Amino acid sequence: MSTVLAQIESQIAKLSSKAVRKNTGIITTVADGVAKVSGLSEVMYNEMVAFPGGVIGIALNLGEDEVGCVILGDVSQLKQGDEVQTTGKLLSVPVGKGLLGRVVDALGNAVDGKGPIASSESYPVEKIAPGIMARKSVSQPLFTGIMAIDSMIPIGRGQRELIIGDRGTGKTTIAIDTIINQANINRVGLASGDPKFRPVYSIYVAIGQKNSNIVRTIAALEAAGALEFTCIVAAPAADNPANQYLAPYSGAAIGEWFMENGMDALIVYDDLSKHAVAYRQISLILKRPSGREAYPGDVFYLHSRLLERAARLDGKGSLTALPIIETLAGDVSAYIPTNVISITDGQIFLETDLFNQGIRPAVSVGLSVSRVGSAAQIKATKQVGGKLKGELAQFRELAAFAQFGSDLDAKTKSQLDRGSRIVELFKQPAFSPISIELQVVTIYALQKGYYDTADLKKVTATSVSIREFFKARQDALLTEIRSKAALDKDLEAKIVAALDAWKSTAA
């Protein structure tokens, strides 16, 4: 007992006698998650302020007579006359590998019930994006595992590629497939022991979604074994708008830790439309002037400063961003969609019509683009899939013409048939990403006519059969394709031999 008392006495003796200065204010009003505070004369913009009861806020409106603070926590305890103090700190979140496999809220607190986050570092939520000289061109591929995207709209590490479409067109599915594919690639790469292999860690930021959707996403990632390489930042619809506003920036801070420490990361913002709505709500409550569609004047800056933080750094790592935007009735010329389209390095446009026709993923190849393009493709994909986009474009033009049912010449019929087969080939079930070596084999088989004899409705099943054959019996060949990343004559001959072997077994 005397030891215990001695410990307490020594702790008291250690207490510094130096005075600590704090700047304070008094709450004048609390409403809708925002507190108006008089005083706080030395508070800085975006500074964390401390309310009674351990509640945290951020000073967002610095007025002459009062400060508008967004409250990040339980507002029910706060009342007029409560004292507010500055903290001298910017809002930060814990970062590091300890967040992998965890679900956190916008402030970095664990919400998955698995105990506190193991982290020794924290990064500020708001940070200036890397400058021009710190960056490097995007040249390393990031494989989504979705054939339609990897062959025609390739994404590179450090790129920002927007996924845009109406509700229920498969935007989140594309993002989840990409995360699962990174996990699959990570497992293979880490098992190979290749010192040059760079795993990609994923961050999924859920903004304004239903809790049931978030649970379903977590379950899908867990079932695919992807959760161990993924951190989830959850700001569901039931969360206050301040947390929904901060969540993407917290996710970006977590991703920046990987990037700054020489690793590669992927971040999905699902979705930025809800993020803009949350920011609009906060701005209107703070009485900021509203503009088009009642959004505040800086709604472009809201997303530009977020997405500019995704980059490939020279001598360090990369952060690839897949922001998601939901359109209404396919209107890509609306305010927020056009803003984000102009910021990102390309878009994957999903159409409801294609989805309803059974073409899933419902990627509109005509409207989708990757501004990085083939710089982010391995040579093998360019060799087998370089002409696909052009062939599909011809098919779309001819398909409209063929609807009139007039007699068609042989060449037109063959182009229509080929286009239909390409469309069938690119159909892919959800949560089933295909490795790049299997994609190369699948598309190579198309180029060499291995699907020409199959019925159109059986093209998808035929491609599945080819991939199953190669996975079961041609593992060494797949490894060779993956490591060489280009098709030379020798490798092509081996693939043809393997495809012939498949054909004889399938006959």
Next chain:
Amino acid sequence: MAAVPAKIRAFVKQLVQLSLVDARVSSEQVAGILEYLEKNPPARPVAVLQAYHRAIATEIAKGEARIEHAGSVTPEALSAIAAALGQRYGRPVAAQASANPTLLAGLRVRIGDDVYESSVAGQLAALSAAS
């Protein structure tokens, strides 16, 4: 409490400037202003007076150091604190002491929006918040 319109804020700011003598709130000046406002009531007189009241309270708080202490504090110590604060803020500061046993030991000084915490209770609270 509704937001104060910009015109009223600007008017009250002028009144506060007129209420100061040597950077201190002068009771004679304030009485004169109140007399003027009574004879020449502005639009929304209640809102103007409420805003004026808050602004003058803030000005008074800037010139007054409320020193909470646990245990005894000598008048010399209070004068030294007031002088040090006056030097720091560049304006005359008057010290007002009050006993607060909950501090356990040490002092807490409030002047305007600033709080200088040098009490044991404050540091224990900071320790528990950090853990």
